Structures are given as structure tokens and as C-alpha cells.
Amino acid sequence: MPISALVLTMTLDDEQREAALVELERNPFNTLGNLVSNQLPLVIETSTVAEGIELVRDVIPSIPGVDFVHVISIDFSDMSSRDEKLQSRRKRISDPMR
Amino acid sequence: MSMDRREFLKATAMAAATTAASRLAYGETPALDPSVADEVHSRVKFDKAPCRFCGTGCHLQIGVDPNTDKVVSISGDQRAEVNKGLLCVKGYHAGLALYGKDRLTRPMLKQGDKHVPISWDKAIDIIAKRIQKNPAGFAFYGSGQWTIPEGYAAQKFTKGGLGNNHIDPNARLCMASAVTGFVSTYGVDEPAGTYTDLDKCDVIITWGNNPAEMHPVLFSRVIDRRSRGEKVTLIDMGTRRTRTTDHATHYLQFKPQGDVAIALGIAHLLCKKNTYSQEFVDKYLNFRRDSDPLENPTLLGESMTFDEFKRAVSVYTPEKVEELSGVPASKIHLLADLFGNPDIRITSLWCMGMNQHTRGTDINRLVHGIHLLSGHFGRPGDAPTSLTGQPSACGTAREVGTLAHALPGGRVVANAKHREQSEDIWNVPRGRINPKPGYHTVLMWEKFSTPKEEGGDIDTLWVQVTNPGHSLPNTEKLFYPSRKLEDKFLIVSDVYPTESTRHADLILPSALWIEKNGMFGNSERRTQQWFKQVSPPGEARDDCWQTIAVAHRLHELGHEGMKDRDGRFLFEMKDEAGKSVPVWKWTNYYDINVDRALFEEYRKFTTLKHKNLAPYDVYAAHRGLRWPVVQEPDGTWREVQYRFAGFDDPFVEKGKKLDFYHSTTNDGRAQVWFAPYVAPPEVPDADYPFWLCTGRVLEHWHTGSMTMRIPQTRRAMPNAYVEVHPEDAAELNLSSGEVVIIESRRGSCELPVWINGRGRPPRGSLFVPFFDERMLINQVTLDAHCPISKEPDYKKCAVKVRKLTAKGATDG
Numbered sequence: 089m090p091i092s093a094l095v096l097t098m099t100l101d102d103e104q105r106e107a108a109l110v111e112l113e114r115n116p117f118n119t120l121g122n123l124v125s126n127q128l129p130l131v132i133e134t135s136t137v138a139e140g141i142e143l144v145r146d147v148i149p150s151i152p153g154v155d156f157v158h159v160i161s162i163d164f165s166d167m168s169s170r171d172e173k174l175q176s177r178r179k180r181i182s183d184p185m186r
Numbered sequence: 187m188s189m190d191r192r193e194f195l196k197a198t199a200m201a202a203a204t205t206a207a208s209r210l211a212y213g214e215t216p217a218l219d220p221s222v223a224d225e226v227h228s229r230v231k232f233d234k235a236p237c238r239f240c241g242t243g244c245h246l247q248i249g250v251d252p253n254t255d256k257v258v259s260i261s262g263d264q265r266a267e268v269n270k271g272l273l274c275v276k277g278y279h280a281g282l283a284l285y286g287k288d289r290l291t292r293p294m295l296k297q298g299d300k301h302v303p304i305s306w307d308k309a310i311d312i313i314a315k316r317i318q319k320n321p322a323g324f325a326f327y328g329s330g331q332w333t334i335p336e337g338y339a340a341q342k343f344t345k346g347g348l349g350n351n352h353i354d355p356n357a358r359l360c361m362a363s364a365v366t367g368f369v370s371t372y373g374v375d376e377p378a379g380t381y382t383d384l385d386k387c388d389v390i391i392t393w394g395n396n397p398a399e400m401h402p403v404l405f406s407r408v409i410d411r412r413s414r415g416e417k418v419t420l421i422d423m424g425t426r427r428t429r430t431t432d433h434a435t436h437y438l439q440f441k442p443q444g445d446v447a448i449a450l451g452i453a454h455l456l457c458k459k460n461t462y463s464q465e466f467v468d469k470y471l472n473f474r475r476d477s478d479p480l481e482n483p484t485l486l487g488e489s490m491t492f493d494e495f496k497r498a499v500s501v502y503t504p505e506k507v508e509e510l511s512g513v514p515a516s517k518i519h520l521l522a523d524l525f526g527n528p529d530i531r532i533t534s535l536w537c538m539g540m541n542q543h544t545r546g547t548d549i550n551r552l553v554h555g556i557h558l559l560s561g562h563f564g565r566p567g568d569a570p571t572s573l574t575g576q577p578s579a580c581g582t583a584r585e586v587g588t589l590a591h592a593l594p595g596g597r598v599v600a601n602a603k604h605r606e607q608s609e610d611i612w613n614v615p616r617g618r619i620n621p622k623p624g625y626h627t628v629l630m631w632e633k634f635s636t637p638k639e640e641g642g643d644i645d646t647l648w649v650q651v652t653n654p655g656h657s658l659p660n661t662e663k664l665f666y667p668s669r670k671l672e673d674k675f676l677i678v679s680d681v682y683p684t685e686s687t688r689h690a691d692l693i694l695p696s697a698l699w700i701e702k703n704g705m706f707g708n709s710e711r712r713t714q715q716w717f718k719q720v721s722p723p724g725e726a727r728d729d730c731w732q733t734i735a736v737a738h739r740l741h742e743l744g745h746e747g748m749k750d751r752d753g754r755f756l757f758e759m760k761d762e763a764g765k766s767v768p769v770w771k772w773t774n775y776y777d778i779n780v781d782r783a784l785f786e787e788y789r790k791f792t793t794l795k796h797k798n799l800a801p802y803d804v805y806a807a808h809r810g811l812r813w814p815v816v817q818e819p820d821g822t823w824r825e826v827q828y829r830f831a832g833f834d835d836p837f838v839e840k841g842k843k844l845d846f847y848h849s850t851t852n853d854g855r856a857q858v859w860f861a862p863y864v865a866p867p868e869v870p871d872a873d874y875p876f877w878l879c880t881g882r883v884l885e886h887w888h889t890g891s892m893t894m895r896i897p898q899t900r901r902a903m904p905n906a907y908v909e910v911h912p913e914d915a916a917e918l919n920l921s922s923g924e925v926v927i928i929e930s931r932r933g934s935c936e937l938p939v940w941i942n943g944r945g946r947p948p949r950g951s952l953f954v955p956f957f958d959e960r961m962l963i964n965q966v967t968l969d970a971h972c973p974i975s976k977e978p979d980y981k982k983c984a985v986k987v988r989k990l991t992a993k994g995a996t997d998g
């Protein structure tokens with residue numbers, strides 16, 4: 089299970105920031121640290137890689153009140169397999185010209 | 187302190203995030219909770235290394251489990267000034283690039299249709315014997331991912347050993363125009379400013395550049411400044427909307443090649459409105475042009491007066507520029523007014539958009555020119571700054587000079603004095619270095635793909651640390667033909683199978699990144715060092731060792747070039763006791779630090795152009811230092827942030843505010859160039875009605891050979907695509923995900939459509955990222971190049987789009 093450390097740059101708007109913090113707290117993958125000015129330390133622990141990517145790339149940045157997502161670290165020492173089953177690299181959509 | 191493993195990992199992650207948050211908020215790094223620090227270091231061994239990927243040059247802290255000899259953790263290095271503890275998605279997954287299942291682990295020779303394993307000894311022998319047979323027909327093709335010592339060894343082997351200048355890096359494809367721009371403006375390569383300018387400027391102008399995706403950690407400086415309430419105006423100029431545009435104050439969309447007209451328009455308005463800097467014109471500038479810009483442009487050109495310059499730019503009125511570039515005249519005034527305001531600080535950023543350009547040298551010169559003319563130069567925040575895509579395009583390709591015309595430290599083979607200096611440092615006989623420049627990248631591959639009887643005089647080509655079968659332009663012309671010619675032998679050293687290894691005659695398995703010692707030089711003149719931290723898999727070995735081993739085999743075969751003046755082996759190295767160490771034997775390679783030995787020799791080259799480097803051990807103790815690095819009276823080493831500026835650069839003549847001490851006119855002045863607008867070599871027409879632009883994406887690095895093996899980055903961006911404007915898609919009856927054929931006069935490529943994707947091209951324009959080896963867009967691109975830098979234009983050619991209806995059948 090990958091564990092990622094993030095820092096979220098939160099909006100300077102108090103009301104929107106509070107709403108975003110509530111939203112972030114609701115997600116069971118997230119552990120929130122203490123806000124440092126408008127920078128929020130956040131640790132996310134997901135059961136699959138795909139969930140982690142979705143959170144970092146799509147879900148968290150789309151929360152109103154989150155201005156930017158900085159990625160600080162990743163620990164993958166607990167992942168049993170480093171190379172998941174993915175679509176073949178070699179396959180082309182149709183035969184190449186040669 | 188006792189906690190279970192997951193709690194421990196989470197506590198470590200939270201400590202890292204809290205430290206980074208503090209740094210972002212207050213610019214301070216609080217000490218790590220000592221109990222957590224102890225726990226961390228008792229389980230995992232951490233060491234520093236610069237990121238393997240882009241030219242930003244972030245530093246990482248890499249955690250290795252000593253029991254498994256594997257990387258288990260990656261963090262941004264809190265002590266690194268470049269990234270201040272932050273990383274992007276590529277950087278924080280960089281450790282996983284080592285562990286793809288299909289790592290190359292044995293040398294393989296092509297026999298019939300197959301590659302069969304052979305011993306290293308046999309592989310080295312095959313290469314040496316081919317070179318021995320025809321040294322002049324050998325070429326070395328490297329990259330801006332060569333470490334500094336690797337590039338230096340390849341350079342010395344080729345130019346100092348074989349007396350052959352056919353060595354060029356893939357960096358020719360990405361930053362050669364930046365080099366010619368710097369050299370013809372300042373007389374010396376590389377930016378005067380540094381990343382610190384991003385923290386100090388009021389205005390950032392991105393010229394066809396998308397740092398939000400391509401240099402994301404740098405770009406986050408801008409976001410953070412704004413989040414602290416600072417006003418930073420971002421002007422994004424491009425041929426398509428990107429993630430950078432999302433943060434821009436103004437977005438100026440220009441027609442391909444329109445950037446040249448925009449720069450000329452700004453220069454014209456500075457002159458017309460008298461808002462140029464009289465001080466700069468009087469004290470620091472000369473003016474130049476090419477007498478024959480179309481047929482015979484040169485690096486030096488001819489001088490012109492300021493009045494002649496004013497007259498030359500006067501035709502580029504805002505209205506004329508609007509016609510050429512598509513950018514409204516009012517926005518040209520906006521840009522000119524910003525440059526004309528001496529009370530603000532302006533940083534220009536560019537990367538491939540300006541470099542991969544048939545007028546690449548011209549546009550680079552022009553952007554330097556408007557900064558100089560307006561006086562927006564030499565103060566913190568005022569800088570024209572080119573960024574590099576590769577981690578050591580600056581450190582290796584540009585500084586070591588692994589280019590067909592260059593020698594280390596800013597020297598060139600055509601200069602007799604430079605050759606003598608190099609021969610002295612290498613201790614090789616007079617006349618060893620060939621005065622004739624070798625083949626630049628496009629020509630090298632053209633010669634390799636041309637039959638010998640038709641003038642194709644390159645017959646053995648060794649590729650290290652790059653993937654030309656994927657990344658060269660117009661591969662149907664430059665790459666594949668050689669594969670059908672019997673006498674052409676392609677050697678590829680790499681870490682994973684690629685389009686290049688698949689077509690190679692001999693494949694050599696290489697050590698990757700922290701599986702070897704290394705040094706890189708990033709975009710801001712910062713030289714960085716790291717030590718080997720884990721073992722390479724199987725029989726994979728360092729590229730530098732491979733070069734030295736071939737050199738030694740040639741020495742054994744009696745090749746005179748592999749001897750120095752005293753008859754000793756070209757790469758003879760000694761231990762501290764003065765005893766010779768046989769570093770060409772893999773078992774002895776790490777008996778001494780070969781990187782240190784090569785770097786200490788290379789360092790002697792660096793003072794000529796005032797790119798002075800500190801000793802190797804100083805870099806081992808730092809997170810990189812920006813050259814020139816000079817020794818202070820107390821023995822410490824000081825880096826320089828602002829070159830040519832009297833307040834920081836020790837080589838500026840005392841009392842001077844600015845001093846361009848490598849001026850091509852030998853008078854301390856920089857050159858402001860005029861260059862006319864020239865239309866692109868291929869433009870859309872009735873048969874090929876769309877513009878095609880190619881580039882990168884955040885998740886993947888270059889040809890994806892590493893990042894496509896990282897599950898996280900691969901899942902995040904699983905395949906290439908073609909971005910199409912929604913109205914063009916509607917007209918062609920295309921929907922997202924549908925596969926189309928993109929076809930040019932040179933070749934074709936099948937790709938799924940993405941409408942309203944991450945980037946948004948205008949009508950009549952397409953964008954394709956080049957990372958995906960299943961969709962080789964460089965079978966389509968054009969090999970037309972800048973006449974001075976020889977850098978090809980990957981950013982504009984004419985194509986048509988056809989819908990793929992069934993396998994093999996098309997309509998449209």
C-alpha cells in the first residue's frame with residue numbers, strides 16, 4: 089500500500105478553506121496535519137496505486153479551496169508488486185507500415 | 187520509540203510533509219522530530235541524488251533498504267534550494283524506474299531475426315574490432331542524460347583518442363538553438379540568471395513554454411508566491427492552451443513561427459516609444475545582423491548601427507505583427523509597455539518551443555535582444571532564461587561539449603589554440619584532434635542511413651543513454667533505412683528495450699541513475715553529484731565503463747590513438763598510493779572513484795570561459811553549486827547567481843555594473859541581433875490542412891522508456907493521443923477515443939482522439955505527445971532545421987487527419 093506525503097496550498101479565503109478541510113477530513117485515505125499558515129501537510133494511504141493517483145491528480149485538486157498540490161514523498165516499501173498488470177507496451181493499434 | 191511499520195511510515199511521511207509545509211509557508215526548515223529521525227535512519231539508508239528526469243534538477247533523498255539493496259522511499263530533499271523539498275509525480279516515483287520487469291541484463295547480439303545473449307568480453311571485442319577497421323566511420327551518439335563523467339569519457343575517447351569528431355548528443359534536438367542564441371549574444375553559452383529570478387520577478391513571460399507540466403516544481407514557485415499574496419503577472423504565449431495558461435494573467439495565442447514577429451514588434455515599439463534603456467545602448471550593447479539571413483546565416487554576422495537596427499525593426503508595426511502572428515496589436519503594445527517599464531522585473535522562460543524551430547537561433551537572439559535593449563537584464567528577477575528538458579543537457583552536452591564541433595569548456599575544434607589546450611590537458615600528441623567539425627545529429631544519422639557508395643561514410647554507430655529510433659525526426663529517412671543496409675552496425679546501450687534496441691545489432695545493458703556514481707548539470711548552471719546507492723541488475727554496467735573498456739581493447743589491438751604522449755593508456759587511472767588501477771576490468775571499476783578522476787581532469791578545461799568548477803569532493807558535500815564556483819580567501823567555495831553582474835560575478839571588472847567579458851566584439855558588450863520574420867518551411871495546404879505540434883506530458887519523460895515502466899505514471903497517462911479542437915472534431919465527425927491516422931508527406935501514425943483534453947489547440951491545429959513507443963509520431967515530423975544550430979523543428983509541420991474505420995481501411 090503506497091503512502092504519499094503531500095502539502096496542499098489552501099486558499100486564503102477562510103470560509104472556503106474551512107469547507108475544503110472538512111471535505112478532506114471526510115476521506116478515509118487522508119490524514120491531515122496541522123495547517124502551517126495556508127499550507128496543509130497531508131498523508132494519503134490508499135489500498136491500490138490507482139486510488140492514490142486518482143486522489144492526487146483529480147480528486148484533491150478539484151476541491152474548491154485547494155489551490156495547488158505539492159508532492160513531497162512516496163514510500164512503496166510495502167507494495168508487494170512493483171509492476172502491475174498493464175496493457176502491453178509493444179502492441180500497436182494496427183500493423184505498422186513495415 | 188516503538189511503532190508498527192505502517193505507523194512508522196505514516197509518521198515519517200507526515201514529518202516530511204510538515205517540514206515542507208513550513209518551508210513553503212515561511213521559507214524555514216524546522217528540525218525533524220529527533221525520535222522520528224532516529225527511527226528512519228535505523229531502518230533505511232538515505233542519500234542524496236538529483237532527479238533522473240528533467241532539467242529542473244530537483245534533489246531527492248533516496249531511501250534504500252540495506253537488506254534488499256532496493257529503493258524503498260523517495261522524498262524531496264528539504265535542503266535542496268532548487269526544489270525546497272518538493273517533487274513532481276515523475277520525481278517521486280523515480281525509484282520505481284529501476285524495477286521494470288524487462289530490464290536489460292545481458293549483452294545481446296543480433297543473429298538473424300533474434301537477439302542472442304553474448305558475454306561482455308565478446309561484445310567489447312566486436313565493437314573494438316569494428317572501430318579498429320574503420321575509425322573514421324565510427325560515430326558516438328549520446329545525450330543530455332549522459333552524466334558529466336560519462337560524456338567526458340566519450341568525448342575524450344572520440345576526439346582525443348580516435349581523432350574523429352563524429353560525436354553529438356540528442357541535446358542537438360532540444361537545446362542547440364539556445365546555445366547558438368547565447369553564444370552569438372554574449373560570446374559564451376548558458377543563462378546569466380538562475381531560478382532565484384522566479385522568486386524576484388514581477389512578470390513572467392513563457393514563450394511557447396509550459397512549465398506547469400514540464401518543469402512543475404519550478405512553476406510551483408509562482409503559485410506559492412501568489413498564495414502568499416504576492417502579485418506575479420504571468421503572460422503565457424503559445425500555439426495552444428496548456429496547464430500554464432490556466433494560471434496566466436494574459437494568454438497570447440500566436441500562429442506557428444509568430445513568436446519571431448512578436449519579438450520584433452516589441453523591439454520596434456521600444457525604439458519608437460523611446461522606452462529602451464539608453465544606458466544599455468550607450469554602455470553595454472552592439473547591434474548585429476546576418477548579411478544573408480536566408481542562405482548563409484552565421485554565428486557572428488556583421489555589425490549594424492543602432493539607427494540601422496531601428497530602421498530594420500520599424501516594419502514590424504503592431505498591425506504587421508498581428509497579421510504575421512495572429513496576436514492582437516493591443517497585446518503587442520502591452521508587452522512593449524511592460525518591457526519599457528524600468529520599475530518592474532521581467533523573467534522570460536522558454537524551452538523547446540523556441541529551440542525546436544527552423545529560426546531557432548533567431549528567436550533566441552531576439553528574446554535576449556529585447557531584454558538587453560530594455561535593460562531588463564542583470565538585476566535579480568530580470569532575466570532571459572532558457573530551460574532544458576534533460577537533466578544534464580547543460581552539464582554534459584553544453585559544458586563538456588559533446589557536440590560535433592566542440593571541445594570541453596567552451597572550446598571548438600576549428601580553433602588551433604583550443605585544440606592545443608585540449609591536447610595538453612589530455613596529454614595526447616599535437617595534431618591528434620581533427621580540426622574539422624564532425625557530423626551533427628541529423629547529418630550523422632543521414633550518413634548512417636545512406637549506402638557507403640552514395641556517400642554514407644558512417645558504418646558503426648554507438649548510442650548511449652538515448653532512444654533515437656523513437657526521438658529522431660522523420661525516422662523513415664533518418665533511422666530505419668540503415669537497418670536494411672548490410673554494412674551498417676548499430677550498437678545501443680540502454681536500460682530497457684526500446685525502438686532503438688529492437689533494431690540494434692548489438693545491445694549493451696546499462697546501469698541506471700543511482701546504480702552508478704554520477705554528476706549532472708541542470709538548467710541554472712548547477713553542477714550536482716551523487717554516489718552509487720544500489721547494484722545494477724544482472725550484468726548491467728556503467729556506460730562510462732563500457733567506453734573505457736572499448737578504449738582499452740583498442741589499446742590492446744594496437745590503436746595508436748588510445749595512447750597518450752608518453753605511451754600510456756588514454757584512461758590510465760591511479761589509486762591514492764599512485765598504483766595503476768585496471769578500471770577497464772569491471773571487477774576493478776569501483777576500486778577507485780572513476781567519476782572523481784575524470785571530473786578532476788575535466789575541471790581543468792573550465793576556467794577558459796569562466797565556468798570554473800570546484801573539486802569533486804565539494805560537490806559531494808553540497809546539493810549542487812552554480813558555476814562559476816570560486817574559492818574564497820578562507821578556502822570555502824562560492825557559487826555565482828548572476829553572471830556578468832558586478833554585484834555578484836567575480837569576473838566582472840571592478841567598478842563595472844555589467845561586463846560581458848566574453849563579448850564576441852571584445853569590448854565587454856553584448857550583441858543585440860536583428861533577424862527578419864521568415865515563414866515556416868511547411869505550412870498547411872489543401873492536401874495537408876492541419877498544423878501538427880509535438881511535445882511532452884507531465885507524467886512521462888521523453889520517449890517513456892523509464893516512466894512507462896512505472897505503474898503510477900503509466901496508469902496516470904497510459905497512451906499517447908491527438909488533441910483536436912472540438913469544432914474540427916465535429917467537422918470530421920470524430921469523438922474522443924476514436925482512432926485516427928495522422929499523415930504527413932513523410933509518414934503516418936495512428937492515435938486516439940482527445941477533445942477538450944489537457945491541452946487545447948486552436949482550430950486547424952493538432953498536438954501529439956511523443957512518449958508512446960506504440961504511436962511513433964516522429965514517423966510524421968519534419969527534419970527541417972535551424973540553419974545555424976541544426977536543431978530540427980518538431981513543433982510545426984503540415985498533416986491531414988483520416989478516420990480509421992476498420993483495420994487497414996480508412997475514410998476521409
Ligand code: SF4
Pocket residue numbers: 237238239240241242243244269272273274275276277278400401402403404
Ligand atoms: S521531473 Fe523535473 S520537476 Fe519533476 S521532480 Fe524531477 S527534476 Fe523535479
